[in-house]
């Protein structure tokens with residue numbers, strides 16, 4: 024610390040000048056406690072290097088004291104003292120005195136400056152005192168104000184206390200409410216725990232069901248294998264049977280041949296016997312003739328003897344009777360000729376007799392040989408008969424085994440059908456498949472990225488689809504999601520089981536829903552002129568006709584196949600009117616009061632509808648092409664070739680197996696709905712606008728029906744539109760329904776896509792009941808029921 028007396032000498036010129044090499048702060052320390060004017064003074068003198076110190080930078084609190092005091096850092100002072108100590112040795116005393124004088128001069132200048140400052144400060148002090156008085160007055164006023172405020176505040180405090188009391192009351196009430204809420208929360212928690220527990224049991228059930236499903240699948244595959252094996256076995260049995268049959272027929276041929284031979288031999292034998300009898304008769308005759316001839320010869324001999332006697336007599340008489348010699352000579356010659364004749368006749372007869380004897384001998388030999396042959400053929404006939412009986416027994420045994428195998432096969436088929444339908448029931452009787460079509464060449468991918476994406480988590484792989492709209496992601500899960508690269512075949516594979524159900528006697532309904540241009544017609548009908556891109560309808564028909572062939576060996580034999588009737592029809596519901604596709608050119612639009620009756624069987628009947636019986640897929644595809652060509656097509660802003668009508672393709676299937684007395688009656692409805700579109704976006708006007716409104720109305724009726732069925736309401740509004748009325752039998756609780764929701768990946772259609780996906784998600788959450796199989800119904804007239 025530096026203490027400085029006011030009486031110290033000042034610089035001669037009285038100016039405050041900084042030391043040449045001085046730092047910006049210079050401090051001087053003097054002894055503390057040195058008496059100055061009888062008082063010890065302390066001071067720090069601060070000299071700003073070369074700057075004019077104004078009143079603002081000068082200390083103010085020391086006005087009126089004997090010297091100005093300025094803060095000086097200790098470090099600076101210590102540094103200065105050190106410097107001084109160091110310099111002590113280096114400078115001589117004189118120099119130090121000079122320095123000191125110079126220094127004192129400066130100090131004096133400072134003091135003067137401080138005195139000036141003090142004057143200015145006293146002025147300021149006066150001003151301040153005045154302002155203090157003013158402030159005091161102000162304070163008085165403020166105090167008054169404060170009092171008033173205090174009163175106000177006290178009244179407010181009272182009020183606030185009252186408020187506080189009421190608030191406390193409220194708080195108490197709230198607390199009790201909170202308690203009740205906590206209680207209900209606890210109850211809810213319990214309920215939630217219960218739900219979680221039941222969810223766990225349900226998931227366990229689900230797991231069990233899935234395991235059962237797996238085992239059922241395994242059973243099905245084993246049954247299928249068994250079925251294949253049985254088929255192979257049956258084929259081999261049939262082959263064996265065929266072989267046996269051919270062998271049997273060859274044996275039968277042999278037998279026939281042998282019998283024929285026997286017959287011919289017997290015939291020959293009887294002929295021979297007859298011949299023999301004839302020969303014997305002729306022999307007898309010949310013997311008789313011989314005897315007669317012999318007696319004749321004997322007579323002739325007797326006559327000859329008589330003649331000879333006569334000749335002798337005559338010769339004796341010749342001698343006597345010369346005239347009569349010529350006469351007698353002639354007579355003798357004549358008798359000789361006659362005798363010769365008789366001799367030759369006898370020789371001839373003898374030769375004939377001997378030839379007949381030899382003939383008889385050969386005939387006897389032949390007879391013996393024939394009898395031996397007959398004996399041999401009798402033995403072979405007995406052998407053949409025993410062999411034939413053995414073969415017959417074998418054939419009977421084989422036929423019994425075949426019938427056994429067929430019975431097993433039929434039982435297996437029954438089990439397969441049951442398991443197949445159990446699987447489908449487990450999958451749900453209303454299912455939703457989503458199909459996203461690829462971007463078309465004239466559509467551009469959104470600059471912000473793709474609108475549609477597919478989650479890759481294992482849980483929803485192949486079943487999930489995400490749609491992004493204005494940066495927000497909407498996720499949906501369906502039974503199956505087909506990405507744009509899915510082929511028509513991939514889609515068909517997934518629905519082929521439903522076609523099998525229709526063949527097993529169920530009502531099946533498959534419909535495509537979606538905005539205009541989203542690919543409904545492509546899915547149902549395919550791309551015309553591209554057989555590899557043919558749609559579901561032609562593929563379904565192919566499957567049905569193939570199954571018809573393959574079911575033949577299982578009892579649905581060709582003769583019985585005559586009982587199968589494939590009846591197809593196409594009907595089009597257009598602007599709430601029913602238009603007949605096949606004779607649309609003849610009839611045009613039908614009147615709205617057209618008769619729609621419910622048949623006793625629960626099937627809808629459309630009057631005057633042309634029904635065509637078809638026998639092959641070719642015939643049906645011809646009819647389909649006709650139907651597709653006569654379908655109403657229009658152009659909207661959203662699709663160049665928009666289908667402005669619903670297309671309903673119905674296939675009715677009757678099956679009879681006469682060996683098992685089984686009959687099935689199934690219905691398959693394939694529907695390409697007209698495109699749903701926003702009126703504003705479609706750009707429709709006039710008739711087209713009416714048409715779009717009608718389409719939207721019938722689609723909304725369809726959704727009303729589905730949701731009403733899902734809620735199990737007593738009244739289902741089937742009659743709200745022709746479409747739902749016509750489809751009533753197939754949309755009812757006892758049918759299997761599959762919905763395709765077709766989606767366009769174009770970013771400009773994202774709003775419509777979101778609507779379609781939301782509708783599909785609601786449909787997917789529905790449960791419309793358990794399907795019933797229609798069996799043992801022999802249709803009296805299949806043409807009466809159409810849907």
Ligand SMILES: Nc1ncnc2c1ncn2[C@@H]1O[C@H](COP(=O)(O)OP(=O)(O)OP(=O)(O)O)[C@@H](O)[C@H]1O
Pocket residue numbers: 459460461463507537538539540541542543544545546550662664665666667696697698699765
């Ligand atoms: N999966 C697909 N693969 C290739 N092209 C497709 C696919 N789906 C649809 N398309 C094409 O998209 C266009 C529109 O399809 P389509 O006519 O089937 O739509 P839609 O939904 O039936 O329309 P609308 O309701 O107006 O009749 C057609 O050119 C069709 O060939």
